[in-house]
Amino acid sequence: MLLLDIRNLTIELRSGGNSIKAVERVNLSIKEGEVHGLVGESGSGKSLIAKAIVGVLNQRWKVTADRMHWRGQDLFRLSRKKRRQILSNEIAMIYQEPSRCLDPTSTILEQLLESIPSDQLDGNLWDRKKQRQARAVALLHKVGIKDHDQCLQSYPHQLSEGYCQKIMIAMAVAKKPDLLIADEPTTALESTTRAQILRVLKGLNQLKNTSILLISHDLETLSDWTHTVSVLYCGQMVESGSTEQIFNRPHHPYTQALINSVPDFHMELAHKSRLFALEGSIPTLQHLPIGCRLGPRCPYAQRECVKTPTAHKDHNHSYSCHYPIDYSQEQR
Amino acid sequence: MIHYVLRRLFLLLFVLFSLSVLTFSLSFLFPGDPLNNLSGYQEITVNQLAILERKYKIESDYFTQYIAFLRRVFSGDLGISFNSQAPVFEQVNRIFPATVELAVYSLLVSIIIGIPLGIISAYYHRRLPDTVILTTTLVGYSLPVFWWALLIIFTFSLHFGWFPSSGRIGLVYEVPHISGFILVDILRSDIIYKYEALKNALMHMALPTLVLTTYPTTVLIRYTRGSMLNVLETNYIKTARAKGLSPFQVLLHHGLRNALLPVIRLIGLQFSSLITLAMITEVIFSWPGVGRWLIESIYQRDYPAIQGGLLAIATFVIIVTITSDILYKWFNPVSRTQVDGKF
Numbered sequence: 314m315l316l317l318d319i320r321n322l323t324i325e326l327r328s329g330g331n332s333i334k335a336v337e338r339v340n341l342s343i344k345e346g347e348v349h350g351l352v353g354e355s356g357s358g359k360s361l362i363a364k365a366i367v368g369v370l371n372q373r374w375k376v377t378a379d380r381m382h383w384r385g386q387d388l389f390r391l392s393r394k395k396r397r398q399i400l401s402n403e404i405a406m407i408y409q410e411p412s413r414c415l416d417p418t419s420t421i422l423e424q425l426l427e428s429i430p431s432d433q434l435d436g437n438l439w440d441r442k443k444q445r446q447a448r449a450v451a452l453l454h455k456v457g458i459k460d461h462d463q464c465l466q467s468y469p470h471q472l473s474e475g476y477c478q479k480i481m482i483a484m485a486v487a488k489k490p491d492l493l494i495a496d497e498p499t500t501a502l503e504s505t506t507r508a509q510i511l512r513v514l515k516g517l518n519q520l521k522n523t524s525i526l527l528i529s530h531d532l533e534t535l536s537d538w539t540h541t542v543s544v545l546y547c548g549q550m551v552e553s554g555s556t557e558q559i560f561n562r563p564h565h566p567y568t569q570a571l572i573n574s575v576p577d578f579h580m581e582l583a584h585k586s587r588l589f590a591l592e593g594s595i596p597t598l599q600h601l602p603i604g605c606r607l608g609p610r611c612p613y614a615q616r617e618c619v620k621t622p623t624a625h626k627d628h629n630h631s632y633s634c635h636y637p638i639d640y641s642q643e644q645r
Numbered sequence: 646m647i648h649y650v651l652r653r654l655f656l657l658l659f660v661l662f663s664l665s666v667l668t669f670s671l672s673f674l675f676p677g678d679p680l681n682n683l684s685g686y687q688e689i690t691v692n693q694l695a696i697l698e699r700k701y702k703i704e705s706d707y708f709t710q711y712i713a714f715l716r717r718v719f720s721g722d723l724g725i726s727f728n729s730q731a732p733v734f735e736q737v738n739r740i741f742p743a744t745v746e747l748a749v750y751s752l753l754v755s756i757i758i759g760i761p762l763g764i765i766s767a768y769y770h771r772r773l774p775d776t777v778i779l780t781t782t783l784v785g786y787s788l789p790v791f792w793w794a795l796l797i798i799f800t801f802s803l804h805f806g807w808f809p810s811s812g813r814i815g816l817v818y819e820v821p822h823i824s825g826f827i828l829v830d831i832l833r834s835d836i837i838y839k840y841e842a843l844k845n846a847l848m849h850m851a852l853p854t855l856v857l858t859t860y861p862t863t864v865l866i867r868y869t870r871g872s873m874l875n876v877l878e879t880n881y882i883k884t885a886r887a888k889g890l891s892p893f894q895v896l897l898h899h900g901l902r903n904a905l906l907p908v909i910r911l912i913g914l915q916f917s918s919l920i921t922l923a924m925i926t927e928v929i930f931s932w933p934g935v936g937r938w939l940i941e942s943i944y945q946r947d948y949p950a951i952q953g954g955l956l957a958i959a960t961f962v963i964i965v966t967i968t969s970d971i972l973y974k975w976f977n978p979v980s981r982t983q984v985d986g987k988f
Contacts, residue, residue: 369886401888402889408880408883414881415881416903417978417979418902418906418977418979481884488889
């Protein structure tokens with residue numbers, strides 16, 4: 314069953330008289346227990362999509378979608394209150410800069426206690442307080458923090474980024490969410506902590522069957538353990554499919570370029586030759602090209618690319634390109 | 646924290662030291678004979694001259710004179726006033742509470758009104774309540790205090806006759822002078838007409854407080870609004886919202902504490918301009934405070950009185966500023982544990 318099903322999500326930035334479509338007609342669906350990767354360069358709208366799902370974008374942004382179903386319920390048709398209830402109970406999100414997502418003036422304990430829902434506790438008022446404390450400690454253990462006493466009494470600025478990120482995860486899993494949205498959870502961290510965080514997330518997925526929407530710009534972290542991957546470019550979904558399909562047989566030139574640009578020790582590069590990269594750079598929001606937004610940079614672009622391509626679907630693999638890379642001749 | 650408090654206290658000592666040097670040097674910088682300016686005796690007879698010269702060590706070097714000056718300040722001797730020939734220290738002591746009372750009540754009113762309005766304004770950002778509050782504060786912010794005071798007197802005192810326009814309390818009431826704070830004095834005294842006196846004192850207090858509170862309130866509203874808006878934009882507020890807390894809980898647990906921290910600091914900084922405004926207000930409402938007394942002394946070139954008033958007001962403002970600094974540090978965990986040298 315589909316957990317989250319989004320069709321034609323458009324996010325517009327209203328500035329002055331005109332509006333800019335920062336995210337244009339994006340489809341996204343996540344199954345239960347699935348790890349879905351969302352890749353794209355910075356500025357491609359990955360975080361916007363995540364924030365639009367959780368509903369924390371501010372009023373400058375206008376979010377529209379043909380449908381945004383959560384377990385078959387259309388989130389846009391629910392009342393604000395009901396929507397918030399569903400979102401806070403069943404979807405949790407961890408953000409990019411963990412230390413800035415924790416309130417600097419209250420201790421970790423207070424913030425952790427706050428995120429433990431009271432319906433998980435039983436007994437009278439006195440017991441509850443103890444239970445909450447015990448839950449908080451258990452949550453910290455779950456994310457791999459051993460010296461819980463010291464950590465609980467600390468303020469966020471006294472802890473490292475890695476600790477803060479672990480605490481964010483602890484707070485996110487306190488509600489036992491069905492979907493965890495991780496917005497570049499490892500960007501600010503060094504590699505050992507990164508491995509730890511990813512291990513925690515992986516454990517959550519395997520043991521609790523939590524679905525994860527993992528947002529990243531790093532292909533390597535995704536290729537290891539995601540089930541499905543979507544590739545974004547400039548707010549357009551260029552390709553999505555299972556991880557194997559995307560990495561082994563990309564149909565979209567952008568996906569191919571992304572994969573080729575990952576440096577590899579087995580690549581046989583001549584001395585002092587250039588690493589592979591697409592020409593040009595990602596356009597700014599004010600100067601988005603019409604049609605396929607990759608158009609000006611695409612090595613295969615032709616006249617038809619000024620029209621926005623529709624998504625082609627091949628089993629679970631979908632790609633929007635007028636001239637997709639064709640593997641049929643190769644096989645013959 | 647202790648370390649920080651000590652550092653602040655050291656700063657306090659240092660500022661007070663510079664202040665005392667300035668006050669001391671004023672007697673030499675003012676026109677006239679330093680001995681006259683220091684002692685307050687305008688015509689010194691030959692007999693007095695010897696005693697005064699010995700007391701003020703006028704023959705010795707400046708350093709010894711300064712030490713003698715400090716000794717006198719600590720023993721409560723600021724000379725006598727040129728006009729009334731009464732000791733300056735006692736005069737300041739008697740009327741200073743009236744100014745503090747006015748300033749503190751105005752500050753309290755501005756905090757009680759300003760902070761909630763600022764929060765409401767931020768909460769309804771760019772909607773009707775926000776626009777109304779912002780426009781009103783802009784008007785209040787730009788009103789010159791003397792004109793505003795006259796306007797208030799015209800309306801509420803002369804036209805409607807609801808409130809008295811001058812003084813601290815009606816002449817028929819006789820309140821014994823204990824602490825100098827009139828409300829406290831009335832409540833502590835055992836006069837029979839206690840509640841009538843209290844009512845009368847409050848009536849007298851209403852207009853000056855209203856005038857004096859206008860500026861700090863509007864500043865506080867605007868500042869609280871800005872600070873609150875900043876905090877509401879931060880990621881931790883978004884996280885708290887995503888946690889499923891109600892908007893009210895978010896505001897109470899995470900918004901308020903963070904938004905009010907800079908406000909504490911602002912209150913301390915506002916205090917000096919509040920005292921300045923209080924002086925003008927006192928003159929207009931004939932409020933028997935130190936501001937009015939100081940302005941009169943300035944008009945009459947009463948140098949010992951100017952020195953005394955300056956010393957008292959400046960010390961008070963400095964102490965309040967440093968206290969607010971320490972309070973800010975106390976309430977802010979981020980700066981509380983920060984290494985020394987950072988603020």
